[in-house]
Amino acid sequence: MAPKSALDWDIKEHTLIKEAILGKYLHIWFTALSKNYPSIFYIDGFAGSGILQDTSGNIKEGSPLIALEETFFAFEKHNNTNFYLFFIEKNKESSNILQNTLEQKFNSLKEKYNFEEMNEKIKFKVRNIEFDSLVKSLKVFLEQLPQNELKNLPLFVFIDPFGLNIKFEWIEFFLKNFKSEIFINFISSGIIRNKKKLSSEKIKEIFGEYIDLNQINDYALEFKNQIKKKFPDSKVLIFPIKNSKNSTVYKLIHISKHHKAVEKMKEIMFNESIFSNSFGFSVNKQSYKEQFFLFDIGEEVFENAIKEKYPLNEKIIVENIYNSFTRSDEFIWPKKKIREYLLSLEKKGKIRYIKDLDEKKKRRKNTLPDSSIIEIIK
Numbered sequence: 001m002a003p004k005s006a007l008d009w010d011i012k013e014h015t016l017i018k019e020a021i022l023g024k025y026l027h028i029w030f031t032a033l034s035k036n037y038p039s040i041f042y043i044d045g046f047a048g049s050g051i052l053q054d055t056s057g058n059i060k061e062g063s064p065l066i067a068l069e070e071t072f073f074a075f076e077k078h079n080n081t082n083f084y085l086f087f088i089e090k091n092k093e094s095s096n097i098l099q100n101t102l103e104q105k106f107n108s109l110k111e112k113y114n115f116e117e118m119n120e121k122i123k124f125k126v127r128n129i130e131f132d133s134l135v136k137s138l139k140v141f142l143e144q145l146p147q148n149e150l151k152n153l154p155l156f157v158f159i160d161p162f163g164l165n166i167k168f169e170w171i172e173f174f175l176k177n178f179k180s181e182i183f184i185n186f187i188s189s190g191i192i193r194n195k196k197k198l199s200s201e202k203i204k205e206i207f208g209e210y211i212d213l214n215q216i217n218d219y220a221l222e223f224k225n226q227i228k229k230k231f232p233d234s235k236v237l238i239f240p241i242k243n244s245k246n247s248t249v250y251k252l253i254h255i256s257k258h259h260k261a262v263e264k265m266k267e268i269m270f271n272e273s274i275f276s277n278s279f280g281f282s283v284n285k286q287s288y289k290e291q292f293f294l295f296d297i298g299e300e301v302f303e304n305a306i307k308e309k310y311p312l313n314e315k316i317i318v319e320n321i322y323n324s325f326t327r328s329d330e331f332i333w334p335k336k337k338i339r340e341y342l343l344s345l346e347k348k349g350k351i352r353y354i355k356d357l358d359e360k361k362k363r364r365k366n367t368l369p370d371s372s373i374i375e376i377i378k
């Protein structure tokens with residue numbers, strides 16, 4: 001439910017998970033991209049006030065401040081690059097607070113990093129408009145450019161609405177016109193709750209075409225399929241976040257076009273999901289009764305998938321297995337998890353280690369280097 005005023009909403013654990021993942025990913029993204037591009041862009045479409053506050057008064061930084069901090073980190077390494085950040089917030093009060101909070105944060109980061117002369121290399125703009133209006137004006141702007149000079153410039157878009165406010169055409173626009181990566185907080189439970197009330201127009205708006213919601217079990221998966229139908233070279237990862245009652249609270253969706261982006265996002269998701277796959281964020285343990293976790297479909301699914309990919313009793317170089325799983329958007333496992341599953345299948349006698357490509361190399365306990373050769377035996 002939307003809050004009544006800008007500072008009215010409580011930080012829930014699921015907000016902190018999103019922030020942590022976004023921050024870790026942007027840390028890598030800004031640094032990697034600023035190495036090779038003269039300008040990089042970031043848009044937070046539902047930016048909030050920059051301040052998150054729980055009922056006990058604990059304050060945490062919202063996504064805009066996290067993003068700003070990561071540009072400073074990247075700028076220290078690559079100070080020829082321009083960083084442009086756009087924060088869109090429809091609530092007037094929130095956008096005013098955000099403007100002030102960002103200015104303060106900017107000054108304190110300048111001090112922290114000791115950047116005296118930055119020559120406006122890091123620029124941010126807060127706009128008090130609806131995200132949809134931004135997309136519309138960007139469209140008009142691009143139509144006026146004879147060639148889209150921005151097409152090859154990297155852009156990261158974060159879409160974090162409270163409910164069902166998502167339009168397929170936004171995704172299409174960004175994927176078509178920029179070198180974009182998009183991170184979405186997809187509240188599929190909102191669709192489930194409102195299934196009967198959703199007009200066919202609204203369904204079209206979300207999925208790009210009308211679909212019969214009664215025929216669909218997994219709305220995020222349907223959303224992914226629609227994206228892949230129009231953009232076959234895109235990689236769409238869906239990370240289901242569940243609560244202790246095993247119901248899905250929301251799904252984080254990451255859209256990119258590069259296998260490195262896919263691999264990094266998977267690593268971050270799993271690294272943040274500690275304590276046997278639960279997210280371990282608790283500012284104040286008593287106030288967070290719920291433990292959220294990244295839902296992993298598990299070893300049995302891995303076993304079936306590997307048997308589908310590779311025949312029995314055939315030599316396989318482990319690097320090929322790692323790559324084919326970690327680069328695909330069909331599965332969310334990072335390399336660490338694949339290794340864990342392979343070792344477990346070996347213990348169960350389903351996989352046999354044959355040797356290393358380098359025959360002189362001795363295998364250490366509980367390891368499975370890329371150069372290992374294995375076979376599936378049953």
Ligand SMILES: C[S@@+](CC[C@H](N)C(=O)[O-])C[C@H]1O[C@@H](n2cnc3c(N)ncnc32)[C@H](O)[C@@H]1O
Pocket residue numbers: 019045046047048049050051052061062063064088089090091094129130131132160161162165
């Ligand atoms: C979930 S909060 C954002 C939290 C923020 N991303 C963070 O992590 O700190 C959603 C924000 O979107 C704003 N909002 C709602 N509808 C919007 C729209 N159509 N366009 C832009 N902002 C909107 C709300 O006022 C609210 O501040």
